[in-house]
Amino acid sequence: MSADPARWHSSTSSGGNRMEFKNFSLYINQTKVNRFAGELAAGKLMSTLCKKCGRQYYPPQADCPSCMGSEMEWKELKAEGKLVTFTRIYVPPEHFAVRQPLMPFSSVQFEPCPIGLIRVEKGLTIMGWIPKVDIKKIRIGMKMKASPFTLPDGKITIVLEPI
Amino acid sequence: MKKVAIVGIGHGKFGIRSDACLRELVFEAVKACLEDAGIALKEVDSMVTGVAGDEFSFGIQPSAQVHDYIGFYPKPNFRVEGACATGSVALRTGWMNIVSGLADVVLVVGVEKMTEVPTSMATEIMGRAGDSIWEYPFGTTFPGYYAMIANAHMAEYGTTEEQLAMVAVKNHHYGCLNPYAQMQKEITLDKALTSFTVAHPLKLFDCSLITDGAAAVLLASEEKAMAISKKPVWVAGLGCATDAMRMGDRKSLTSLQASLEAARTAYKMAGVGPSDIDIATVHDCFTIAEIVAYEDLGFCEKGEGGKLIEAKETYAEGRIPVNVDGGLKSKGHPLGATGVSMAIEITKQLRGEAGPRQVKEPEIGLTHNVGGSGQVALIHIFRRE
Numbered sequence: 001m002s003a004d005p006a007r008w009h010s011s012t013s014s015g016g017n018r019m020e021f022k023n024f025s026l027y028i029n030q031t032k033v034n035r036f037a038g039e040l041a042a043g044k045l046m047s048t049l050c051k052k053c054g055r056q057y058y059p060p061q062a063d064c065p066s067c068m069g070s071e072m073e074w075k076e077l078k079a080e081g082k083l084v085t086f087t088r089i090y091v092p093p094e095h096f097a098v099r100q101p102l103m104p105f106s107s108v109q110f111e112p113c114p115i116g117l118i119r120v121e122k123g124l125t126i127m128g129w130i131p132k133v134d135i136k137k138i139r140i141g142m143k144m145k146a147s148p149f150t151l152p153d154g155k156i157t158i159v160l161e162p163i
Numbered sequence: 164m165k166k167v168a169i170v171g172i173g174h175g176k177f178g179i180r181s182d183a184c185l186r187e188l189v190f191e192a193v194k195a196c197l198e199d200a201g202i203a204l205k206e207v208d209s210m211v212t213g214v215a216g217d218e219f220s221f222g223i224q225p226s227a228q229v230h231d232y233i234g235f236y237p238k239p240n241f242r243v244e245g246a247c248a249t250g251s252v253a254l255r256t257g258w259m260n261i262v263s264g265l266a267d268v269v270l271v272v273g274v275e276k277m278t279e280v281p282t283s284m285a286t287e288i289m290g291r292a293g294d295s296i297w298e299y300p301f302g303t304t305f306p307g308y309y310a311m312i313a314n315a316h317m318a319e320y321g322t323t324e325e326q327l328a329m330v331a332v333k334n335h336h337y338g339c340l341n342p343y344a345q346m347q348k349e350i351t352l353d354k355a356l357t358s359f360t361v362a363h364p365l366k367l368f369d370c371s372l373i374t375d376g377a378a379a380v381l382l383a384s385e386e387k388a389m390a391i392s393k394k395p396v397w398v399a400g401l402g403c404a405t406d407a408m409r410m411g412d413r414k415s416l417t418s419l420q421a422s423l424e425a426a427r428t429a430y431k432m433a434g435v436g437p438s439d440i441d442i443a444t445v446h447d448c449f450t451i452a453e454i455v456a457y458e459d460l461g462f463c464e465k466g467e468g469g470k471l472i473e474a475k476e477t478y479a480e481g482r483i484p485v486n487v488d489g490g491l492k493s494k495g496h497p498l499g500a501t502g503v504s505m506a507i508e509i510t511k512q513l514r515g516e517a518g519p520r521q522v523k524e525p526e527i528g529l530t531h532n533v534g535g536s537g538q539v540a541l542i543h544i545f546r547r548e
Binding site: 024025026027028031059084085086087088089090091092093094095096112114115117119124125126127128129135139140141157158 | 281283284286287290295296297298299300301302303304306307310311312314315318359360361362363364409410411412416
């Protein structure tokens with residue numbers, strides 16, 4: 001990456017697959033870190049690292065508020081850690097509700113699967129769906145890993161699984 | 164620093180107000196507020212309007228809808244926003260208006276018209292008050308964020324679903340005594356515990372309501388306050404603090420750092436501590452939020468919030484009465500109006516005008532209002548003398 005905003009476009013499209021960011025974010029498509037979506041589609045969970053002060057960001061940021069630097073490099077995250085918290089949302093927002101043809105990881109349209117947060121290296125946290133564990137068996141502190149997942153409609157997301 | 168007092172209060176009826184639009188709701192509250200203060204609108208110098216969501220107000224300038232309809236122009240008015248803490252942001256801004264010397268008498272209005280859109284859409288709009296890029300893709304909703312706080316609190320401190328339900332039982336009890344409340348219905352512990360799950364472990368009765376409503380207060384400088392009101396209620400301390408957008412970036416999931424910091428600032432400014440507070444309205448958007456607020460405000464030790472409600476210490480007769488107006492839980496939660504409504508309840512209590520829910524001779528009251536899933540918190544401390 002470069003500090004020169006004019007070079008962002010070329011640098012972001014050069015890494016990973018070309019992928020619309022909104023295939024991950026659902027609403028927002030225009031960001032300096034849109035390479036994240038391409039890398040996710042290619043199977044990698046990427047963070048950014050500030051070249052000046054070394055602070056690491058997940059979710060990736062194009063700018064570093066610690067030193068006000070904007071020269072970042074991409075770094076794959078070691079996406080393993082302990083579950084910090086979780087829930088299962090039974091009343092989903094409109095976007096995920098019944099009119100949507102696909103409800104990720106759910107046989108019943110009205111019931112999305114659980115979601116959770118894991119804490120990985122450097123205290124960073126990753127949010128993801130927990131498709132394979134019954135809500136009653138999810139325990140805070142359980143060891144889990146985060147991985148990219150491509151849904152049948154081409155959208156990309158992140159899942160958490162016990163290890 | 165200049166002293167500022169609340170000299171007028173006006174509370175509209177909260178509920179599913181399919182009979183009225185945003186500007187009409189405001190008119191009700193402003194009319195009542197001016198009647199309470201006993202002055203005319205022409206004596207007001209300036210105005211602040213709190214509205215949280217453009218998607219709810221169907222326009223990008225809700226403040227104009229309001230100053231037009233109440234006939235306030237050409238005097239100053241603008242809109243402020245702080246998600247669910249919008250009403251307290253408006254009050255703080257009104258206070259700043261007077262302390263700066265720009266105005267002596269300021270009308271503070273909070274309003275939200277939430278039921279014009281379907282519930283699923285309202286859920287989506289509020290869900291986007293989390294991180295719309297990095298959290299929303301996982302289907303997060305407002306109950307979802309607080310459910311994650313609840314699960315963390317239960318795992319760390321042994322807080323139980325029964326204790327959460329006890330908050331709902333209390334707030335519904337007091338909602339019945341508040342004629343402006345949306346849901347005036349007692350509930351039993353069993354009913355709360357057997358209601359359907361909205362976001363594990365939070366059930367229907369753990370959640371506040373989707374509400375239309377408006378509230379208004381009139382603020383005045385010391386000289387004007389003494390002239391206008393026989394019972395001015397003084398703003399003694401203010402605190403405002405912020406925290407990370409994403410829950411995963413927060414220092415703790417079992418307390419709100421913004422609440423802790425805002426409380427520290429407000430207590431210091433007012434020169435009081437938690438044990439001096441005689442009555443409080445706290446941000447019970449979900450039952451777990453009230454329990455966390457007990458702890459963050461210092462009404463009990465960290466992790467003891469569940470036990471505090473279990474011992475009924477936050478009932479009107481208890482050690483520290485909390486949300487005896489029904490809270491967001493039963494009174495309703497029209498986002499922009501909530502913070503103003505909280506200040507109205509404290510004013511009524513300090514004036515001794517709270518009727519059947521009056522607490523015995525309170526002198527110092529506190530409001531605690533949180534925006535989003537904890538991104539911003541505002542605390543105000545009020546005194547009778």
